[in-house]
Amino acid sequence: MMGNILELVNAAVIAGLIVFGFYVVLQNMRTIMCPQKKGTIASMGGLDNQKCNLCAYSMEPGKSTIQLKVKLDNGLICEAEASPCCLCMDRMKIGDRVGLTQSGNRLMAQKIGWGV
Amino acid sequence: MELLGLFGLLVFFGVIIASLKEWIPQDVLPVQSALILTTLFLVVIAALFGQPINLKELSANIYIHPITALLAGFLVAGALEAAGAFKAAIDILERLAETPLGLPGTVVILVNMPTIFAMPCGRILAAALIPAALLFGYELARVRETPLLVSVVIFGFIVNAAASCGPSPLGGIGTMGEGMGGYDIGSLANAQQVGIMVITAVAMVSIKLIYRILPGETIIEEMMEENEQKKKKDNNKVPASGYFSFFFFLIGIAVVFITKPPVPIQTILVFFVIVIMLISRVSIQDLIGGVILHPVMAMISGFIIAGALIAIGSFDALIELLSIAAEMELLPGMALGYVGVAVILANTPSILPMPCGRIMAAALMPGVLLFGLKVSEATGNALATPILLTGFILNAAASCGPSPLGGIGGIGEGNLGTAIGISGKPQQVGIMMGTGIAVLIIGLLGFI
Numbered sequence: 409m410m411g412n413i414l415e416l417v418n419a420a421v422i423a424g425l426i427v428f429g430f431y432v433v434l435q436n437m438r439t440i441m442c443p444q445k446k447g448t449i450a451s452m453g454g455l456d457n458q459k460c461n462l463c464a465y466s467m468e469p470g471k472s473t474i475q476l477k478v479k480l481d482n483g484l485i486c487e488a489e490a491s492p493c494c495l496c497m498d499r500m501k502i503g504d505r506v507g508l509t510q511s512g513n514r515l516m517a518q519k520i521g522w523g524v
Numbered sequence: 525m526e527l528l529g530l531f532g533l534l535v536f537f538g539v540i541i542a543s544l545k546e547w548i549p550q551d552v553l554p555v556q557s558a559l560i561l562t563t564l565f566l567v568v569i570a571a572l573f574g575q576p577i578n579l580k581e582l583s584a585n586i587y588i589h590p591i592t593a594l595l596a597g598f599l600v601a602g603a604l605e606a607a608g609a610f611k612a613a614i615d616i617l618e619r620l621a622e623t624p625l626g627l628p629g630t631v632v633i634l635v636n637m638p639t640i641f642a643m644p645c646g647r648i649l650a651a652a653l654i655p656a657a658l659l660f661g662y663e664l665a666r667v668r669e670t671p672l673l674v675s676v677v678i679f680g681f682i683v684n685a686a687a688s689c690g691p692s693p694l695g696g697i698g699t700m701g702e703g704m705g706g707y708d709i710g711s712l713a714n715a716q717q718v719g720i721m722v723i724t725a726v727a728m729v730s731i732k733l734i735y736r737i738l739p740g741e742t743i744i745e746e747m748m749e750e751n752e753q754k755k756k757k758d759n760n761k762v763p764a765s766g767y768f769s770f771f772f773f774l775i776g777i778a779v780v781f782i783t784k785p786p787v788p789i790q791t792i793l794v795f796f797v798i799v800i801m802l803i804s805r806v807s808i809q810d811l812i813g814g815v816i817l818h819p820v821m822a823m824i825s826g827f828i829i830a831g832a833l834i835a836i837g838s839f840d841a842l843i844e845l846l847s848i849a850a851e852m853e854l855l856p857g858m859a860l861g862y863v864g865v866a867v868i869l870a871n872t873p874s875i876l877p878m879p880c881g882r883i884m885a886a887a888l889m890p891g892v893l894l895f896g897l898k899v900s901e902a903t904g905n906a907l908a909t910p911i912l913l914t915g916f917i918l919n920a921a922a923s924c925g926p927s928p929l930g931g932i933g934g935i936g937e938g939n940l941g942t943a944i945g946i947s948g949k950p951q952q953v954g955i956m957m958g959t960g961i962a963v964l965i966i967g968l969l970g971f972i
Contacts, residue, residue, distance in 0.1 A: 414787065421791045425592040432595070432815050472605045472652040492647040493818035497879045497930050499551055512809030 435511065439518040443507025446520070447480040452495070452502055476517055478506055488517040528573050529837030532566050533845075536833060536887070540876050543929065550929055555878060556825040559887070563832045570836050577835040585831035585890070586824060589790075590700045594820055596793035597644030597694025602811035603797045604773055607804030608766025610652040613637060615762045616770070617656060627667060631660050631677055635728070638685035639720045640774070642692040642713075645819045646685035646924065650932050657681040658939060675737040675940055675947075680728035682936040683925045683951045687723055687958070689819075689881065690921030691716040693777060693789055697885045700823075701917045704889055705896075705909060709789055710781050711971040712914045719918050719962030727954030735950045740941030765804040772799065819880055826886025839891040846895055850902070862902040869895060870915030870963065874955045877927035877948075885920035892916045907967060915963040919955060926951040 453475055473489040480486060488508050494500045498519045506517040539562050542548045543555040553561075563582065570577045604610065617637075621630040633640075634657060638649040661677030689696045691713035698712050731737050773796065780792055797811070833839055850865040860868075869892060873884040896909030905911075925932050926948035933947040965972060 418788050418791050421596075421794050422588075422592055422788070425595050425790055425794070426588065428599075429591065429595050429820070432812060432817065435812060436817050472601065472610065472648040474651065491816040491818070492651040492935070493645070493816050493880075495930075497554065497818050497822075499930060511812050512807050514810065 439509040445508040447478040450479045451477040488515040490517045526837045529841035532838040559825045581835040582831040586827040594695030598815040603800040606806040607769035609769040612766035612770040614656040635680040638688040644694040650685040678936040684724045686925030686932045687720045687922035715965040719958040722961045723954040723958030726957040730950040822880035823882040862899045873920035873923040877923040879929040881920040922955045
């Protein structure tokens with residue numbers, strides 16, 4: 409009986425994680441294809457003159473994301489976050505066009521094309 | 525040897541090398557996307573050769589468990605971050621520096637912190653703890669009046685973070701190999717962790733004695749002012765939930781490895797997430813924003829190309845080529861042998877370092893397992909497969925440190941104002957030494 413319940417819980421966790429994975433992918437696609445806001449990166453981690461995407465950026469201690477300032481298409485500046493992988497693997501840099509989507513208390517940025 | 529299999533192998537390595545050399549511009553076509561296009565190309569070629577690959581064959585190699593474990597791992601990482609556990613870690617380090625352990629002892633713990641936490645992606649802690657690494661690195665350099673020590677600390681920390689996804693129980697690269705090889709979860713982890721300590725130490729020593737990577741002077745001055753300010757600003761900011769999450773996670777993971785409960789790691793990780801979420805009162809939406817899709821996608825692209833390579837017989841061709849290389853006499857009476865070739869195979873990921881170690885790990889793991897069996901047959905050593913697997917996994921995990929395609933080393937180089945790619949060599953030296961130590965541990969002591 410106990411074993412059956414445990415198996416059921418394990419199966420539910422795996423199924424839940426698969427569904428969660430699809431949800432995360434959809435969220436990511438949403439950020440790329442139809443973001444809530446769009447703009448260009450004005451500064452990364454407080455640095456506004458950094459040209460190299462892998463170069464110096466300061467980060468908030470204990471925070472595993474990079475803080476960005478994004479100049480929105482309407483001219484306003486807002487603060488957003490990006491994953492550290494975006495800076496290296498996506499070569500995100502100042503001047504890149506990004507899409508922004510609110511996720512909980514974070515405004516997440518993702519590199520998008522100029523056509524979006 | 526089938527011609528199609530050999531062709532597939534050549535195309536795969538061709539794409540990897542072309543990406544590394546930037547003959548394929550990474551801004552336009554990142555290596556993961558290039559591998560997916562290569563898969564499509566191989567599917568077309570296979571159809572032309574009269575050996576069509578169906579979708580089932582391609583997807584048969586996509587293992588769902590490492591993916592779900594990785595997703596659960598990212599949720600744990602997100603929950604820890606949201607609860608302030610990483611801030612608590614920095615605070616604990618600052619307190620440790622005031623104990624008899626002193627600054628050098630604290631720095632030793634700091635550079636090994638990524639492996640202690642063992643997050644599913646090294647970049648999580650590289651981003652979270654680099655301000656602390658800079659702070660302590662500068663402090664040490666100032667006390668010893670040796671600016672070089674900043675680089676020693678930073679790159680030691682960086683390579684440790686890069687390699688830490690190998691032994692991570694939160695869906696690390698090791699769990700992929702353990703699952704595919706049929707070993708208990710975590711059975712290859714301890715040897716890897718010792719190997720990572722060696723990687724870190726060797727990289728640090730080689731920077732100090734051989735490569736002597738000096739940080740930019742203006743960067744040091746700026747850092748001193750910034751860090752002093754940050755130190756003051758961040759005092760007393762760590763919430764109690766941060767300390768709770770920090771100790772709950774470390775003790776929880778230790779208990780899981782000691783007691784080995786008969787429950788999948790995913791269930792345990794989800795339990796961790798729920799507890800930390802309840803304590804720190806964060807919503808699931810807060811955590812979703814912190815999930816990094818790049819390592820997941822890197823792994824899936826590796827799985828997909830591996831599926832195509834299996835279907836067209838490329839791994840059979842690889843084993844045949846490696847066997848020829850093992851038996852071929854380079855000089856009269858001198859051949860590399862199966863062990864010699866296994867050493868090269870285990871070090872392939874750091875020779876061709878990808879921006880995420882999961883790419884090479886997922887793509888070549890079936891071949892590594894098959895060659896491990898071959899080495900086992902040739903040498904009569906029953907542990908040959910886990911030995912080779914451990915070396916390959918650790919090497920793959922650490923390889924994102926020195927990768928010129930946006931490796932973690934770039935974070936350190938940028939923060940120190942050095943030339944991009946300058947930290948690659950000392951990291952690679954460390955990785956090769958650490959890989960050797962990890963495989964020796966499995967070979968001599970077994971699964972510790």
